[in-house]
Amino acid sequence: MENKMLLQACCEEMQIHLSPQMADQFMAYQSLLLEWNEKMNLTAITEEREVVLKHFVDSLSLVPYLKLWDATKIIDVGTGAGFPGLPVKIVCPQVSMTLLDSLQKRIGFLEEAIQAMGLTDVACVHARAEDGGQNPMYREQFDYCVSRAVANLAVLAEYCLPFVKVGGKLAALKGPDALAEIAAAEGALGKLGGRVTEVIDVAIPFTELSHKLVFIEKVASTPKAYPRKAGKITKNPLK
Numbered sequence: 001m002e003n004k005m006l007l008q009a010c011c012e013e014m015q016i017h018l019s020p021q022m023a024d025q026f027m028a029y030q031s032l033l034l035e036w037n038e039k040m041n042l043t044a045i046t047e048e049r050e051v052v053l054k055h056f057v058d059s060l061s062l063v064p065y066l067k068l069w070d071a072t073k074i075i076d077v078g079t080g081a082g083f084p085g086l087p088v089k090i091v092c093p094q095v096s097m098t099l100l101d102s103l104q105k106r107i108g109f110l111e112e113a114i115q116a117m118g119l120t121d122v123a124c125v126h127a128r129a130e131d132g133g134q135n136p137m138y139r140e141q142f143d144y145c146v147s148r149a150v151a152n153l154a155v156l157a158e159y160c161l162p163f164v165k166v167g168g169k170l171a172a173l174k175g176p177d178a179l180a181e182i183a184a185a186e187g188a189l190g191k192l193g194g195r196v197t198e199v200i201d202v203a204i205p206f207t208e209l210s211h212k213l214v215f216i217e218k219v220a221s222t223p224k225a226y227p228r229k230a231g232k233i234t235k236n237p238l239k
């Protein structure tokens, strides 16, 4: 099946509306991703079909579970080449998306991709989560924080929950060990003001792949001591 049709079929299966313009935006994104990937390390996935399924569709699998309204503020922490935040933004153009990563080269790629796709209301932030989460411009400003493949849940929660408003949610795309990670992160979540509300098994259409979406609600403000400085979080995860 041709890639655009594959993407369309996956979106139909997930009940996501994909307009012809959005499909073209994804194709432009794919071309740029593979082109830039020859010059810098953006992704280990280099087959077009795999980009569609393992990056675009995998990211989009979040969409049916987000409650969105106009200008819902979403931040993607450790976005890399834009996953999952940029696919979400393409199919939900009404949201206000912030993509944060600590690697400047990846931010350069994202800025070019956003311009090529003609997307508006997407901000790219070059920062470590540890610094961004202490910056009043970003701290407790977002309705959702989304993240994939950045850290185990105890570390990820300290990176991400400081960005989320009380009442908002962290949505983490996790692998098969999600339940063990949740058990290990119980102490961290308590300290950071988070509570797991849902764990959803998601199958990726046209593949044997699946993942677990972990939703963590921000039930109380995060104490100012968190996130701690770079290095401390990974060396000594909260318990």
Ligand SMILES: C[S@@+](CC[C@H](N)C(=O)[O-])C[C@H]1O[C@@H](n2cnc3c(N)ncnc32)[C@H](O)[C@@H]1O
Residues within 6 Å of the ligand: 077, 078, 079, 080, 081, 082, 083, 084, 100, 101, 102, 103, 106, 127, 128, 129, 130, 147, 148, 149, 150, 159
């Ligand atoms: C394995 S990649 C995953 C990228 C993307 N989320 C995906 O699923 O394809 C991890 C990304 O997280 C970023 N990252 C790791 N630690 C970070 C931190 N403390 N603050 C901001 N970005 C971080 C890295 O630069 C990298 O781009």
